[in-house]
Amino acid sequence: MTKKLRCFCSYLASAVFMAVIVHPPEAQAQLLRSTSKVGTTAGQFLKIGIGARANAMGNAQVAMMGDISSIYYNPGALSRLQVNSELSFHHANWLADIDFDFIGGVLPLGDIGTLGLSIISLRVPEDIVRTVEFPEGDGRRWDASSLAIGISYARSLTDRFSIGFSFKYVQENIWSENARGFAFDVGTLYISEIPGLVLGASISNFGSRMRLDGRDLFFNYDPDNDPGSGPNNVPSQVRTGDFDLPLTFRIGIALDVVRMENLRVTTALDAAHPNDNTEYLNSGVELSWREILFARAGYKSLLLRDSEQGLTWGVGFHYGIVNSATIKLDYGFADFGRLQNVQYFTFGIRL
Helix, strand or coil: CCHHHHHHHHHHHHHHHHHHCCCHHHHHHHHHCCCCCCCCECCHHHHCCCCHHHHHCCCCCCCCCCCCCHHHHCHHHHHHCCCCCEEEEEEEECHHHCEEEEEEEEEECHHHCEEEEEEEEEEEEEEECCCCCCCCCCCCEEEEEEEEEEEEEEEECCCCEEEEEEEEEEEEEECCEEEEEEEEEEEEEEECCCCCEEEEEEEEEEECCECCEEHHHEEEECCCCCCCCCCCCEEEECCCCCEECCCEEEEEEEEEEEECCCEEEEEEEEEEEECCCCCEEEEEEEEEECCCEEEEEEEEEECCCCCCCCEEEEEEEEEECHHHCEEEEEEEEEECHHHCEEEEEEEEEEC
């Protein structure tokens, strides 16, 4: 066996090992399960992909380098950003008029590593409160929102191998109720000795369980339903269930199939194993001209049971301005079948 093949096999084995140690008793059972477990986890907004570039490539990003969206897909790739610093803003016109936004920044610290900060926000439009007695509204209004604030750290241990971590505070709100939790991400990146070949693996959202709590869950209870006898107006509370976060293990490969002076074509393929759905594949391709103009396409959630997702595409424009700063404009489009489509916009400044 050649040295290159041994390196490839050892990295693949370490990635599989990293997935199994998270839930050893459940690893085999999940691979053989017949149910999808959809709707059994909290923090569903954590499953929405970050970045127009990534979404245009079908979210096949675990082994891709050079983009701040690595904070979400594989924090280990952050150490490979060839920048002094970068700030990025992402917005998506999500389904049902929901606003989804991301802001992130990275700051290389030399030999110490690379530091990243991120905020993910999802907001549901305000609506009227409807009840059986008042189907047209009772005069009150409600809304819902989700928030994740994270700090990331990555370091290149060798010239080919990098590792990264993210720690996130997660909060979800609906009307007067909220749920809070913490999550941890870990990712690794290996630049193969085979020219243009990169391997990546990551585990996302390994953390605490979440449970809704708030003032609307408190009420007064009459045990015998008789105001004239027994205890009345007993202070009580509805106890909601505890739910896991959407844990996901990803392993990916990226390959520069064409690399010339002014032209680059990179293909990527990710395999994902979530704890609340069946396994699936993401694939994508990126064509770059002089690292200024970009065309991207992909296919998302291949083999995922009952998926409405599919074809994705997008374009990008990165242009250097004064003092070596670069402006990044990216657009992504994703087809959601019967749910129509979602458009993504990213604006970044790289120094």
